[in-house]
Amino acid sequence: MTVPFLSLKDVTDKYSNEIHEAALRVIDSGWYLQGKENEQFEADYSKYIGTKYTVGCANGLDALIWIFRAYIELGVMQPGDEVIVPANTYIATILAITENGLVPVLVEPSINTLQIDDSLIEEKITAKTKAICIVHLYGQCAYTDEIGQLCKKYGLKLIEDNAQAHGCIFNGKKTGSLGDAAGHSFYPGKNLGALGDAGAVTTNDEELANAIRSLANYGSSKKYVFRYTGRNSRLDEIQAAILDVKLKHLDEDVAIRKSVAKRYIEEIKNPKVTLPKIIDWNQHVFHLFPIICYNRDELQKYLTEKGIGTNIHYPIPPHKQECYKEWNGINLPVTEKIHNTELSIPMSPCLTDEQIQYVIDSVNEW
């Protein structure tokens, strides 16, 4: 038996009739950008997330870049200001901050939740801090009431990187609606994935939404009139149509992810492996199923030999990357430990019972 880490073909095949229909509708319409499909998806996504506005854009990195850029354009932030961010995130979160001349202040995660350790945030706040950017990493909610209170106390913007957590719920509210603005990625492998690149910003802030819509359209809100030096970062109509189909099935797919996770958590029993700790089943949508294991590379090799696909999220933390040489000497032991011991085992809404059982048995045998 083989178990791919993630088969995008299976993910697409599951809803292929509806996806084909949506794609053909756009192809035959003769209208490919900034049309009805964007409008419909943005309205449906706003309703799903629970915000007033969704602004579609080209990808998740751009969504985050636009949030910070719009705050700069609106005078809320200026280059040199600091943004608090978890040190163990995917690099895109950090790139969005540095791209805008802002300074990321890296905070260690908790080894239990793998999310930003909220008890370490307050000591990092300075006169230059303008925002806390949380990342719902692996699909687990990173928001806590403590983080919300810190933002209020110090007048900070709360920005969510919701690239991995579509459908995640904190106290009845979806992630992506918990802060001032959220960046979403619809990269094909994400829980809500397009068939190519796509992203969006959600917010209740009308001014921010308008600025982002202009920035992602050359800086223009009126044809041939340019308010900002923007870029072309729009969401294609064909992707918006496909996303609207997949959005209708998102909760169904998340429920399957949770049932896979439940089996892994109940049935993987290997003292060499630490499983994710679930604080609340609403607060995790299992974009990934990260396990912690000291002989991670050995386990990965073993599973590869058994035909089971795995991945490491992520092998090198942002502060150890060549592009951020100035931080290479920083000591972030918890972050480094996670990067040295994390292994993601297969997780998708398309795994069969036999495949799930095979993964469980293989990890237990090791």
Ligand SMILES: *Cc1c(COP(=O)(O)O)cnc(C)c1O
């Ligand atoms: C995927 C991802 C992004 C970037 O999204 P793209 O659409 O690939 O640009 C940003 N942050 C996190 C945490 C991600 O996982």
